Amino acid sequence: MRVAITGASGNVGTSLLRALAGEALVDSVVAIARRRPQGVFPKATWIEADVSRDDLVPHFRGADAVVHLAWLIQPSRDEATLRATNVDGSARVFEAAAAAGVPRLVYASSVGAYSPGPKDRAVDESWPTNGISSSFYARHKAEVERILDGFEVRHPDVRVVRMRPGLIFKREAASGIRRLFAGPLLPNFLLQPSLIPVVPDVPRLRFQAVHSYDAGDAYRLALTRDVSGPFNIAAEPVLDPAELGRLLRARPVPVPARALRAAAAVTWRLRLQPSPEGWVDMALAVPIMDVSRARRELGWTPRFEAGQALLDLLAGLREGAGAETPPLDPHTGGPARAREFASGVGGR
Numbered sequence: 001m002r003v004a005i006t007g008a009s010g011n012v013g014t015s016l017l018r019a020l021a022g023e024a025l026v027d028s029v030v031a032i033a034r035r036r037p038q039g040v041f042p043k044a045t046w047i048e049a050d051v052s053r054d055d056l057v058p059h060f061r062g063a064d065a066v067v068h069l070a071w072l073i074q075p076s077r078d079e080a081t082l083r084a085t086n087v088d089g090s091a092r093v094f095e096a097a098a099a100a101g102v103p104r105l106v107y108a109s110s111v112g113a114y115s116p117g118p119k120d121r122a123v124d125e126s127w128p129t130n131g132i133s134s135s136f137y138a139r140h141k142a143e144v145e146r147i148l149d150g151f152e153v154r155h156p157d158v159r160v161v162r163m164r165p166g167l168i169f170k171r172e173a174a175s176g177i178r179r180l181f182a183g184p185l186l187p188n189f190l191l192q193p194s195l196i197p198v199v200p201d202v203p204r205l206r207f208q209a210v211h212s213y214d215a216g217d218a219y220r221l222a223l224t225r226d227v228s229g230p231f232n233i234a235a236e237p238v239l240d241p242a243e244l245g246r247l248l249r250a251r252p253v254p255v256p257a258r259a260l261r262a263a264a265a266v267t268w269r270l271r272l273q274p275s276p277e278g279w280v281d282m283a284l285a286v287p288i289m290d291v292s293r294a295r296r297e298l299g300w301t302p303r304f305e306a307g308q309a310l311l312d313l314l315a316g317l318r319e320g321a322g323a324e325t326p327p328l329d330p331h332t333g334g335p336a337r338a339r340e341f342a343s344g345v346g347g348r
Helices: 011-021 079-099 136-154 171-182 212-224 241-248 257-269 278-285 292-298 306-319 335-342
Strands: 002-006 028-033 044-048 065-068 104-108 159-165 167-169 198-201 209-211 229-233 251-254
Touching (some): 002 011, 011 028, 011 171, 011 212, 065 079, 065 212, 079 136, 104 212, 136 159, 159 212, 167 306, 171 306, 212 229, 229 292, 257 278
Parallel strands (some): 002 028, 002 065, 104 159
16 A cells, blocks of 8 residues: 655654554555655655645555645634645645545544534534634634535545544654744743642633544554544543643642633733634533544554643653654754744744
């Protein structure tokens, strides 16, 4: 099997390459990224291409499957640029896969695609995917779900799999995640558990996570099993203030949701951090997902608990950990994070 992967140098992409390195059914991987990594990955041949503008058909031709992971989180202050990659770029990937005669397409959707839902029970993959209107990320994920609906009608010969994971963490992604969500002003040393005495106890602050290695393995199974349709991907347990307090040995302190949202809004507008308040809205609105289908049809069993994935990330943040790809490299932000400041903290 020959697999082409867009966004192969990111958090999930590098974990998928790791999973495919030991997969006997996969012979070679066309790893597509905007910038060529320095690291060496077994079976992978790197191609520099941008899904928003480059011709992808030649890179997909001869592939047995395309995995579409390419997605922008930043610049959060420039939605036109985000949309060009996230929405228009996704449509280009899908049509290029069809034009190249690729029989299988695996798309990285998200829990963020889901409409607001319950936090006290789990919903399956039939829950509506209309996103959260105040979150650009959720809006874009929902739009791409609709594009994929139309694609499946026009191309019934292409087997389509939609992966809908929760938050995805690993140590090697720590520097990249900090740049995307926290920005250059977060000191690494503050993430010592002993320096986190409290966690916010916000109504509906219940979310799901999965270790990136386990997410990579879920994608591997989606490529090698005879499956189609959507799959929720998350590990146990659900992370809520009580569980976060236990993991971090911190005390949950009641905080109104509006206060958390206001803090995100003000700090984003002051360019103190790059994440607008829509991320808070999405976290508090999306439902808890039932992952039974992934366990049953993919045979997927996560090796890491959700809390272990979070602690792995926090350890990486303290250490300034990363990997040898541009999105994950600790040095991408420049000396003293100068390039992050120069970007306007989410400006470009």
